[in-house]
Amino acid sequence: MAKRIRIKDILINPKIGEETLVKGWVRTKRGNKNVAFIAINDGSTIKNLQAVADLEKVDEGLLKLVTTGACVSVSGQLVASEGKGQTVELIVSKLDVLGEANPEEYPLQPKKHSLEFLREIAHLRPRTNTFGAIFRVRHSMIFAVHKFFHDKGFYNLHSPIITGSDAEGAGEMFRVTTLDPSQPPKTDDGQVDFSKDFFGLETNLTVSGQLEGELGALALSDVYTFGPTFRAENSNTTRHLAEFWMIEPEMAFYELEDNMDLAEEFLKFLVQYALNNCMDDLEFLNQRVIEEEKVMKQEERSELSLIERLQFIIDNDFERVDYTEAIDVLKNSNPNKKKKFKYLIDAWGADLQSEHERFLVEKHFKKPVILYNYPKSIKAFYMRQNEDNKTVRAMDILFPGIGEIVGGSQREERYDVLKARIKEMDIPEESMWWYLETRKFGTAPHSGFGLGFERLMSFVTGMKNIRDVIPFPRTPGNAAF
RNA sequence: UCCUCCUUAGCUCAGUUGGUUAGAGCGGUUGACUGUUAAUCAAUAGGUCCUUGGUUCGAGCCCAAGAGGAGGAGCCA
Structure with missing residues (x-):
């Protein structure tokens, strides 16, 4: 049995004609009644490897399980691609579905998703x-x-x-404690007694x-x-x-x-x-x-x-700018004179707000x-x-x-x-x-x-x-x- | 924590002045197609209109409260 090769390594150094074993997740499957094209990604690179399955040689039932998101193991001969869009492709001689992904349930589709939606499925967004x-x-x-x-x-x-x-x-810090939150030990004056805590004092995450x-x-x-x-x-x-x-x-x-x-x-x-x-x-x-x-x-x-x-x-x-110099620039700036800033700069000593930092970086010094x-x-x-x-x-x-x-x-x-x-x-x-x-x-x-x-x-x-x-x-x- | 906006199909969104049976594209399913590139074409299924309460003859649409999300502010890296 050949050793599995990462797609990144195949693309760096393609060994045309050699029997090659690839494992990864299906991005898309396209095709007609004669041939199926499977885009496989194994995360080693942004690029996919295209596997080409001849429908006369590959089991139809098995190919049905090759859906977006499924994990597959494919071996076959690496050849120069007949189609445009990729230089090499794999002619499937053996196909295994390691993990199915029911297309009616799998949330990632071969289309654009919003970043907000992907945050809700953080386990799949990689x-x-x-x-x-x-x-x-x-x-x-x-x-x-x-x-x-x-x-x-x-x-x-x-x-x-x-x-x-x-x-x-x-x-603000996150407290680290092993005390019972519902019944912590108390000192005589009613405070939580952290001397009884795991470290013998009040501790937090850094x-x-x-x-x-x-x-x-x-x-x-x-x-x-x-x-x-x-x-x-x-x-x-x-x-x-x-x-x-x-x-x-x-x-x-x-x-x-x-x-x-x-x-x-x-x-x-x-x-x-x-x-x-x-x-x-x-x-x-x-x-x-x-x-x-x-x-x-x-x-x-x-x-x-x-x-x-x-x-x-x-x-x-x-650009290296002394605070005092920055205050001068801001004081004499258009948004300050025209009162466009939410916080106007009037005197030395003011803390700079986001809008001021933005102005200095994006408008003034660029x-x-x-x-x-x-x-x-x-x-x-x-x-x-x-x-x-x-x-x-x-x-x-x-x-x-x-x-x-x-x-x-x-x-x-x-x-x-x-x-x-x-x-x-x-x-x-x-x-x-x-x-x-x-x-x-x-x-x-x-x-x-x-x-x-x-x-x-x-x-x-x-x-x-x-x-x-x-x-x-x-x-x-x-x-x- | 404060301000503003958003929440309708699996996803992205439309939905008129409050009016009868809820709309599209993508995705899914089924079929067609001799090498496709987010394939294409045809058919088809799919809905707790965020939740609760209210106004009304009637609410996806108006009001209130709540939940979730986004952007901005503050805090900072």
């Missing part, structure tokens, strides 16, 4: 061209992340998923691996984490998930400028990697976006195609923007204060269509300043003792950033809803699959 392409690209991006950092001499650090620290301040990353950087110099992150925010948008993957590099002896350089280089590397390694899938996704935008009004369509947008990222330097040196009042406690005493060395990278894709900063390495800031912001100091000790013992300037992996995926695949770039999205009210 079998579509679109999601097959997305998940193959996703794998390549995961691999590229590790390759980039490994090649640069960074070490991957696994930060904990269950955490007892509650001071990261990055959002909202960020950054603080642990800093501990790593202050020992191994250059580290990165790449793991799941959980936010219990009731966010219902196209760019938020309750469970998402985040990449957080942390580098000793990096100042803010070095941090920006690394982030820009990293993003360009990832996009270039996709273009170099996922072109079949990107071409399909490119076409998908064009089709999707055909029904939109002219002004809502993208000026560039998906692949052009990816190339644009690589070819252009990101390229990715790195905003830095934000007012300290609107940023986290761990960011390093500038000498002006007003701003901190924070930086956000804003992408067209996505918004904030990277958030980072140079960290406050000065013990006294950090301690004062923790006090100022009412963060319980006792839970941060281990973090403060890194500043007490051999502190060093260091920096890092976080990249939302699914936001990167949205950008690379052109998918507008973040729920469509992760296999099983977790959003408020949705964890069925």
Whole structure:
């Protein structure tokens, strides 16, 4: 018995004339009373392999079971195709149906489905061209992340998923407990007694691996984490998930400028990697976006195609803009003067809203923007204060269509300043003792950033809803699959 | 959490001013067809009009509440 060959490998190196065994899922079957054409996809590539069955040689009853969605095993001779549309095809000599798919029940049809419908059948949507392409690209991006950092001499650090620290301040957390929710042990003053819980303290799913990353950087110099992150925010948008993957590099002896350089280089590397390694899938996704935008009004369509947008990222330097400069641009902008912004910019110190970030990226600079040196009042406690005493060395990278894709900063390495800031912001100091000790013992300037992996995926695949770039999205009210 | 919109056949959607028997395309089924490319052609089956309550002689259509979905805002990555 011949060994099963993946369709991707057959197409890379077709061995014309050889007996070939293929296994996969039927996309369509066409034909007439003499011959049937079966398009088989095994997920190894977006391309199908066409199997050709002579109706005189293949059992008719068996062929009836070959329907869209069925799993088949087909062996036969690989030949140059007589028809147009494919270079090679398989002449069926042996056909087995490994798994039937009743066509009256199987929900995927050889036609366009809405993304909303496919989300409702998340267990089957990987079998579509679109999601097959997305998940193959996703794998390549995961691999590229590790390759980039490994090649640069960074070490991957696994930060904990269950955490007892509650001071990261990055959002609402999911509690982790083994206590009986209906009858938890209570302390004398009526509070839940977490000292009786599994870990002996209140624990949650992590909202960020950054603080642990800093501990790593202050020992191994250059580290990165790449793991799941959980936010219990009731966010219902196209760019938020309750469970998402985040990449957080942390580098000793990096100042803010070095941090920006690394982030820009990293993003360009990832996009270039996709273009170099996922072109079949990107071409399909490119076409998908064009089709999707055909029904939109002219002004809502993208000026560039998906692949052009990816190339644009690589070819252009990101615009680096000081917060103070950005406020000036916004203050004097048309939408601000004509009061088109929902939130008007009137003074230094204002937090930038989505509409402002959009304006800067999509209308004013027309390229990715790195905003830095934000007012300290609107940023986290761990960011390093500038000498002006007003701003901190924070930086956000804003992408067209996505918004904030990277958030980072140079960290406050000065013990006294950090301690004062923790006090100022009412963060319980006792839970941060281990973090403060890194500043007490051999502190060093260091920096890092976080990249939302699914936001990167949205950008690379052109998918507008973040729920469509992760296999099983977790959003408020949705964890069925 | 707030605002706006949507929910009719397996899917995508139409359904006029509230009026009698609910419409299309795709998909399914059956048949035709000498190599098809989301094949084509013909016939055919398929409905809790999201749920509950109300208004009305009469509700897919109007009103209220609820459920689910989408987009935007906030939170952020």
